[in-house]
Amino acid sequence: MAAAGTIAKGQEAFPLRSFFRIPTERCAHSLGEILLRTLITGGAGFIGSHLCERFLAEGHDVIALDNFITGNRDNVEHLMSHPKFRVMVHDISEPIEFHELIDNVLHFASPASPVDYLEFPIQTMKVGALGTHVSLGIAKKHKARYLLASTSEVYGDPLVHPQTEAYWGNVNPIGMRGVYDEAKRYAEALTLAYYRQHKLDAHIIRIFNTYGERMQLNDGRVVPNFIYQALRGDPMTIYGDGSQTRSFCYVTDLVEGIYRLLFTDFHEPVNLGNPAEVTIKEFAEEIHKLAHSKSVYIAKPLPLDDPKKRKPDISRAIQVLGWEPKVGREEGLRRTMAYFQQKMQKTGKL
Ligand SMILES: NC(=O)c1ccc[n+]([C@@H]2O[C@H](COP(=O)([O-])OP(=O)(O)OC[C@H]3O[C@@H](n4cnc5c(N)ncnc54)[C@H](O)[C@@H]3O)[C@@H](O)[C@H]2O)c1
Numbered sequence: 001m002a003a004a005g006t007i008a009k010g011q012e013a014f015p016l017r018s019f020f021r022i023p024t025e026r027c028a029h030s031l032g033e034i035l036l037r038t039l040i041t042g043g044a045g046f047i048g049s050h051l052c053e054r055f056l057a058e059g060h061d062v063i064a065l066d067n068f069i070t071g072n073r074d075n076v077e078h079l080m081s082h083p084k085f086r087v088m089v090h091d092i093s094e095p096i097e098f099h100e101l102i103d104n105v106l107h108f109a110s111p112a113s114p115v116d117y118l119e120f121p122i123q124t125m126k127v128g129a130l131g132t133h134v135s136l137g138i139a140k141k142h143k144a145r146y147l148l149a150s151t152s153e154v155y156g157d158p159l160v161h162p163q164t165e166a167y168w169g170n171v172n173p174i175g176m177r178g179v180y181d182e183a184k185r186y187a188e189a190l191t192l193a194y195y196r197q198h199k200l201d202a203h204i205i206r207i208f209n210t211y212g213e214r215m216q217l218n219d220g221r222v223v224p225n226f227i228y229q230a231l232r233g234d235p236m237t238i239y240g241d242g243s244q245t246r247s248f249c250y251v252t253d254l255v256e257g258i259y260r261l262l263f264t265d266f267h268e269p270v271n272l273g274n275p276a277e278v279t280i281k282e283f284a285e286e287i288h289k290l291a292h293s294k295s296v297y298i299a300k301p302l303p304l305d306d307p308k309k310r311k312p313d314i315s316r317a318i319q320v321l322g323w324e325p326k327v328g329r330e331e332g333l334r335r336t337m338a339y340f341q342q343k344m345q346k347t348g349k350l
Contacts, residue, residue: 037061039102039144041092041135042109044071046215047149047207047251049079051106054255056082063102066109067091069123070116075214093123093130095137102142104262107135107187108149114177114303115220121179128183129190136194139202146202147262148191150269152310153181154206162277162311165206165269176304188269195267203261208273208312212251212332213339217349222246226284227333227340230291231350240302242281247311249274250332253325260321273312274325290333 038055042048043064048071055062056079064076065088079085090096092109110127111117117124132148139146155163156171171181194200211223218224229236249272257272278286288295317323344350 035059035061036103037063037101038104038106039063039065039098039135039138040106040108041065041131042071042107042149044068044073044076044087045108045112046075046212047210047254048108049075049214050212050251050255051108051258052076052079052085054259055104056085058259060084060104062086063088065090065092065096069120070111070113070216070219072214072216091127091131092134093126095134098138098142102138102144104145104147105135105139105142106147106149106258106262107132109135110149110183111180112151113216113219113221114180115218117180118176124179125183128180128187132187132190136191136200136202140194140198140200144201145262146191146194146200147258148187148202148204150184150188150204150206151180152206152208152271152273152312153177154185154188155307156181157307158309161309162275162313163271164313165271165316192267202267203264204267204269205258205261206269206271206312207254208249208271208310209246210249210251210254210273212336215336217340217343222280222283223248223333223336224340226287227291227337228344228349230287230293230295231337231341231344233294235298236284236288236293236295237300238280238284238297239300239306240280241299242284243279244302244306244308245277245279245310246283247274247277248283248329248332249325250327250329250335253327256326257317257321257323260323264320266320270317270320271312271314272317272323273314274329275312275314276325276329277309277311278329286329287333287337290330290337 038060043052044066052062052064061084111120111124155169159170160167191202195202
């Protein structure tokens with residue numbers, strides 16, 4: 001067996017069954033049916049709402065804690081009547097106590113799109129620093145499992161391609177995007193400090209571009225941007241010459257990786273993303289075709305510090321979690337486009 005935090009060479013780090021070790025003495029309720037209570041910060045956001053769905057489907061009691069700075073009640077409306085679900089309105093950068101037992105803490109609260117974290121730079125730094133501290137404190141008090149949502153942005157504009165977890169990154173700490181990147185780097189350091197000093201059962205994922213239903217339509221990220229423009233027949237904006245690459249992971253694939261990692265003994269960061277790389281120009285063309293769009297393409301200058309290449313090396317996730325993304329881009333985009341189409345029709349944008 002590999003020591004905690006390391007993968008032994010030539011051996012499977014964790015046999016599949018180890019994902020589902022559920023120590024009953026740490027469960028919220030241990031009489032009869034085993035119940036786990038899971039706290040998801042940022043639970044009313046895009047990824048958070050999918051996590052709420054998944055943990056409810058696994059039988060957990062779920063608390064979605066959110067201050068709605070970028071999240072939306074609509075994202076969890078369909079869960080509100082579920083007897084094991086509740087929303088708690090709170091800013092996780094401020095202290096909070098839970099008197100009921102918590103078994104798992106997933107810290108997903110943070111503005112996540114460039115439009116959002118540039119609008120809320122200080123809140124972004126606070127939730128990465130203070131919010132991580134507060135959520136780690138809850139996990140420590142309750143001896144809960146902890147999972148931090150970090151990001152591929154910790155690699156900055158990478159000089160190594162594809163990015164493995166061993167790469168330390170190339171981040172401009174005082175650039176406009178530094179508020180997000182550095183907050184997440186700090187959050188990772190703090191999480192590992194809790195693991196090392198307090199033996200907290202902590203885990204870190206570095207999420208690469210993820211997309212799917214319940215993304216915000218106007219958050220400036222490339223998937224909603226292109227879909228919105230293509231569906232309306234507006235000009236599709238390509239920044240730079242469109243040769244920069246990205247890789248896009250469909251949200252249910254991401255959620256599966258998160259669920260698996262939470263129940264392992266692995267404590268170093270794990271990249272989760274889809275390694276299928278595509279240039280932005282090709283990506284725009286794929287969406288154009290799926291939408292049967294009449295849009296033309298227009299070019300705009302590349303934003304400052306915009307990474308030229310982004311592709312995860314997911315060898316660690318394959319080895320530790322037996323995880324690989326399953327949903328191809330065409331299928332994922334179809335589902336996402338159907339969601340946006342409905343949303344745009346409802347709000348008179350189509
Ligand atoms: N979507 C991606 O591609 C991606 C990539 C890398 C990392 N991530 C990380 O995943 C997490 C979720 O991202 P998302 O895309 O779902 O974004 P999102 O904006 O949809 O969700 C974030 C949620 O956190 C809430 N929030 C923000 N600050 C808070 C605070 N102080 N207290 C309580 N709630 C707060 C927001 O209201 C929102 O509901 C973020 O931590 C983000 O950094 C996402």
